Amino acid sequence: MHLPVKPTSSTSPNDYVAEHVRSIPRSGIRDFFEIVQSMDGVISLGIGEPDFVTPWHIREAAIYALERGKTGYTSNLGLLRLREAISEYVATNYRITYDAATEVLVTVGVSEALDLALRAVLNPGDEVLYHEPCYVSYSPSITLAHGHAVAISTNEADEFKLRPSALRAAITPRSKVLLLNFPCNPTGTVLTAAEVKEIAAICCEHNLLVITDEIYSELSYGEPHTSIASLPGMRERTIFLHGFSKAFAMTGFRIGYACAPAPLIDAMMRIHQYGILCAPIVSQEAALEALRHGRNDMLDMREQYRLRRNFLVDAFRKMGLPCFEPQGAFYLFAGIKPTGKSSHDFAFGLLKQEQVAVVPGTAFGPSGEGYVRCSYATGMDQLEIAAQRIKRFIG
Amino acid sequence: MNEALLSLLEENALATPETLAAQLKTTPDEIKKQIKQLEKDRVILAYKAIVDDERAKRTHVKAVIEVRITPEREGGFDRLAHRIAQYREVHSCFLMSGGFDLLVFIEGETLQEVAGFISEKLSTLPGVLSTATHFNLKTYKQQGVLRHKVETEERLPVSP
DSSP: OOOOOOOOTTSOGGGGSOHHHHTSOOOHHHHHHHHHHTOSSOEEOBOOSOSSOOOHHHHHHHHHHHHTTOOSOOOTTOOHHHHHHHHHHHHHHHOOOOOTTTSEEEESHHHHHHHHHHHHHOOTTOEEEEEESOOTTHHHHHHHTTOEEEEEEOOGGGTTOOOHHHHHHHOOTTEEEEEEOSSOTTTOOOOOHHHHHHHHHHHHHTTOEEEEEOTTTTOBOSSOOOOGGGSTTTGGGEEEEEESTTTTTOGGGOOEEEEOOHHHHHHHHHHHHHHTOSOOHHHHHHHHHHHHHOHHHHHHHHHHHHHHHHHHHHHHHHTTOOOOOOOBTTEEEEEOGGGTOOHHHHHHHHHHHHOEEOEEGGGGOGGGTTEEEEEOOSOHHHHHHHHHHHHHHHO | OHHHHHHHHHHOTTOOHHHHHHHHTSOHHHHHHHHHHHHHTTSSOOOOOOOOTTTTTOOOEEEEEEEEEOOBTTTBTHHHHHHHHTSTTEEEEEEOSSSOSEEEEEEESSHHHHHHIIIIIITTSTTEEEEEEEEOOOOSEETTEESSOOOOTTOOSBOO
């Protein structure tokens, strides 16, 4: 590695940008977004957020918080009431017990929690293993934390599951962290309890720390979700990440959280404390309301997603594009290989010809080639029109 | 499956058998058969549009009437409630717990028409003890549908 040259008066502003930041590509979604935004009449299946507005009682709780003058900082860790509610929620739904005082940290979305977790545990050059196709921020977040991102490709024949053999093959002496995201964005893949158990055994054997992003876990349509943190021997080596964006349709509130043994939470909190201070208090109050009274809303939304998934899977299969039925999240990762087009050409062609936006699978890593991500967090009326247009596009 | 089908139809009665079949993982023919049966069994009573009268520029009058009635030997409230429900002006009619017995929703072209119905028809029915009428002034939500959509136009078209 050569030493960075201090810019002189003749250098461009770009020279001031740190090298490891320069190496990070822009999100493929971002480029696509800009084109979509310039067009009219587009039906978008490109959105990674619920189409539902946050349930009214949650919005009302936020308004009420403002009325009562709740406009200050909170504890760095987050409101204790909220942490207690999170601790109870995680114990009830995931069967993992965390101490609200020392083992729960409220963050600005799961994105921040992930960043904190990586920065808290990685020494430069440590390897982080993650399954791919995956959420767009994993690899860059690892790089920004000076870690080395190691993608493990998954494939459709395996329903994009992370298999023990593939995990084993990727492990080296420098492997420190395994990053999991099931149910998975973009594939909608879930792991069964037995499959999670196999992964957990390998993590124990190789002393890997697991960072598990379970933001979509409420949106599981088949077998109940199993968190890897709940398995024997895993609690002490797992950072459990979750949030409110997907299950409670609260993306704009930006509230996530991390649960982990106290030393890990403490390490993350120190970064959070200096970088962020605390998550916004109004959002924390809204999140508390979601945990207390939001269950029925969540179940209603999940049922809607499930029905839409059924519709969309059926529509693609009838078009001659066989796709596996996702068991979680709200994405269909549709194979488009029979069309002979690349993901990029398919997505851009579809957008141009039929004004339907889907995200090229390659935005989620090279193993997403041959696929497009279709979000069914879109109303049935829109999905029906989108399906007709896609059918016409394929011809 | 009936319950799932009913929920979907309650949400949108115009959903096609093809769409419903895809959502419920069955065939359009099976959906058609089930809907026929539900209609025949009078589980599904009717399909109607929910109209915003203000936007449709309708000026007719709507009112809710609390009616106290005398229950009859053997028939209880039913016979009289049925008599009331059959009037064309009566839109809905429910037996209620609390300080009155029937809650009657009525509609008429003019105030006079509604007033006439109450004073001449409803109040004079044998067994009707009293009425208390409340006129609708404005509608914010009807049958689960908000009059004003919550604006979500700023939603990004593509996001990770």
